[in-house]
Amino acid sequence: MTQRIAPRTGTSLRLAQGEVLTVIDPEGGQVGDLIAVADGDPGEIISNGRTFDYEETLRLTTGSRLWSNRSRVMLTILEDTAPAHDFLLTPCSEATFRHFYPDKPVHRGCFGNLAEALGPHGVTPDMIPCAFNVFMNVAVGADGRLAVLPPQTRAGDLVRFRAEMDLLIGLTACSAYASNGGSFKPIDFVIEAAG
Amino acid sequence: MTQRIAPRTGTSLRLAQGEVLTVIDPEGGQVGDLIAVADGDPGEIISNGRTFDYEETLRLTTGSRLWSNRSRVMLTILEDTAPAHDFLLTPCSEATFRHFYPDKPVHRGCFGNLAEALGPHGVTPDMIPCAFNVFMNVAVGADGRLAVLPPQTRAGDLVRFRAEMDLLIGLTACSAYASNGGSFKPIDFVIEAAG
Numbered sequence: 308m309t310q311r312i313a314p315r316t317g318t319s320l321r322l323a324q325g326e327v328l329t330v331i332d333p334e335g336g337q338v339g340d341l342i343a344v345a346d347g348d349p350g351e352i353i354s355n356g357r358t359f360d361y362e363e364t365l366r367l368t369t370g371s372r373l374w375s376n377r378s379r380v381m382l383t384i385l386e387d388t389a390p391a392h393d394f395l396l397t398p399c400s401e402a403t404f405r406h407f408y409p410d411k412p413v414h415r416g417c418f419g420n421l422a423e424a425l426g427p428h429g430v431t432p433d434m435i436p437c438a439f440n441v442f443m444n445v446a447v448g449a450d451g452r453l454a455v456l457p458p459q460t461r462a463g464d465l466v467r468f469r470a471e472m473d474l475l476i477g478l479t480a481c482s483a484y485a486s487n488g489g490s491f492k493p494i495d496f497v498i499e500a501a502g
Numbered sequence: 503m504t505q506r507i508a509p510r511t512g513t514s515l516r517l518a519q520g521e522v523l524t525v526i527d528p529e530g531g532q533v534g535d536l537i538a539v540a541d542g543d544p545g546e547i548i549s550n551g552r553t554f555d556y557e558e559t560l561r562l563t564t565g566s567r568l569w570s571n572r573s574r575v576m577l578t579i580l581e582d583t584a585p586a587h588d589f590l591l592t593p594c595s596e597a598t599f600r601h602f603y604p605d606k607p608v609h610r611g612c613f614g615n616l617a618e619a620l621g622p623h624g625v626t627p628d629m630i631p632c633a634f635n636v637f638m639n640v641a642v643g644a645d646g647r648l649a650v651l652p653p654q655t656r657a658g659d660l661v662r663f664r665a666e667m668d669l670l671i672g673l674t675a676c677s678a679y680a681s682n683g684g685s686f687k688p689i690d691f692v693i694e695a696a697g
Contacts, residue, residue, distance in 0.1 A: 355551065356592035356632035359648060361601060365590075366646030376628055378597035395560075397551035402573035406556065433571055436631065437551035447642065451561030453554060 312339070314491035317420030317479035319428065321346060322470035325501030327385065330441050330478065330494065335462040337492035338481035340398045340417040340438035342425065343373065343381045346473040349429035351375045353382075355394045355437040365447065367392055372471070373439055381474060386467040390459045393443035398435065399483035408484055417479040425477045438477075441466055441494075443486055457488030507534070509686035512615030512674035514623065516541060517665035520696030522580065525636050525673065525689065530657040532687040533676035535593045535612040535633035537620065538568065538576045541668040544624035546570045548577075550589045550632040560642065562587055567666070568634055576669060581662040585654045588638035593630065594678035603679055612674040620672045633672075636661055636689075638681055652683030 309331070312318055317340075322328055330339055345351035357374040359365065367373070373382040397403075400418035404411070415422075422432045442464065446454040480494040481487050504526070507513055512535075517523055525534055540546035552569040554560065562568070568577040592598075595613035599606070610617075617627045637659065641649040675689040676682050 350626070350628035352628075354592065354632075356590065359590050360592055360598060363648050364646045365642065365648065376592075376630075378595065378601075395551065395554050397549065397555055397571075400573065403555060406573075431545070433545035433547075434629075435571075437549075447560065447646070449644070451559045451642070453558050453560065 309495050309497050312478060312480040312494045312496070314480050314493055315414065315482040317417065317424045317477060319424040320476050320478065320498065322474045322476055322498065324470050324473050326470050327467055327499045328470070328476065329465050329467045329497040329499070331463065331465040331496065332442050332460045333462060333495045334492045335460050335464065336458050336488050336490060337494060338443040338458055338486045339441040339494040340421065340479045340481060341441055342421055342435065342438050342477040344425065344428065344430055344475045345375065346475045349434065351377050352434060352436055353439060358394060365394070367394060380471045382468040383471055384466060385469050389442050389464045389466055391444050392466070393440040393445040394437060395445055395453065396437065396440060398438050399481065399486070403483070411484065414482050416482045420479045420482070421477040425475070428475050455485040504690050504692050507673060507675040507689045507691070509675050509688055510609065510677040512612065512619045512672060514619040515671050515673065515693065517669045517671055517693065519665050519668050521665050522662055522694045523665065523671065524660050524662045524692040524694070526658065526660040526691065527584070527637050527655040528657060528690045529687045530655050530659065531653050531683050531685060532689055533638040533653055533681045534636040534689040535616065535674045535676060536636055537616055537630065537633050537672040539620065539623065539625055539670045540570065541670045544629065546572050547629060547631055548634060553589060560589070562589060575666045577663040578666055579661060580664050584637050584659045584661055586639050587661070588635040588640040589632060590640055590648065591632065591635060593633050594676065594681065598678070606679065609677050611677045615674045615677070616672040620670070623670050650680040
């Protein structure tokens, strides 16, 4: 059963080890911020740095694994039809809205949505790390410069993750202007039993 | 007064707002992992993702600022004679030693050294994020591939940071083989009063 995350909102969900989470961009051009936490032990959380250490690349796609701060594999990417994802940048927040969009209304952003979704499970705002930014298109220049560009996903692009441990997941439909080209859209997801 | 961090060890130090910390590679070819924490409030800690958000580059050098997970500037780089630093990778640890150097003795690494140095101040191991890896030489390929190469620093290369808030700093002389070309060396530092 496909579930929908409304534009500029977020949710939490549980994945038992072996279950598969498919994240879908139903209209194309949208981003979802994903945080993984060890179910019942919020001190263990997804880590971009540990993932870059062990995967030895910034470009995470089919076959890549997403690692925790305790050097354990949390998720394996089983399938990926999207042109890119990002794991460099943090979730948009009230502070990033004020910084990047000083003339626009402030929104709590993916950070606020993740804090609300994960807070009841023991994840405080200070504990929220870089999210795995599904479908996000961040260009890295030869000189290291970063540019947030509109996602190049088409409607129906998806990425499938297998849970390698029991997980609590936070997932959003992104709220920031730059990361989704200024068009706020939903994100869909499906949870399937272990194969 | 110059203080020395012995090879494969770490320390903690306090920096009042305005004070300047100079980190020096006395022999060349060594790396130091730096963690900054708000003094007295360990929930606020250095964040690679927030820094990449606001500085919009992976290449942090003179003029760059290092940001906290609460979107506040912790340190400004006043001077930098080194060819590169890294902010992508996490501190080496027992787990990374087992992964990357299965035939060599396991060491607690910069992670263990930082955990010991910062633990008495309320920073638990799970809270240790990506360090700002002073002098570390990580090549990012056009395809996103990461390669840890020997530092290209010469003896005496340095980087000077101004504290923009009262900080507790963890700093190491790196313990891993790849990051310092297999030659474990000391790291020196100097703390100067606000100018």
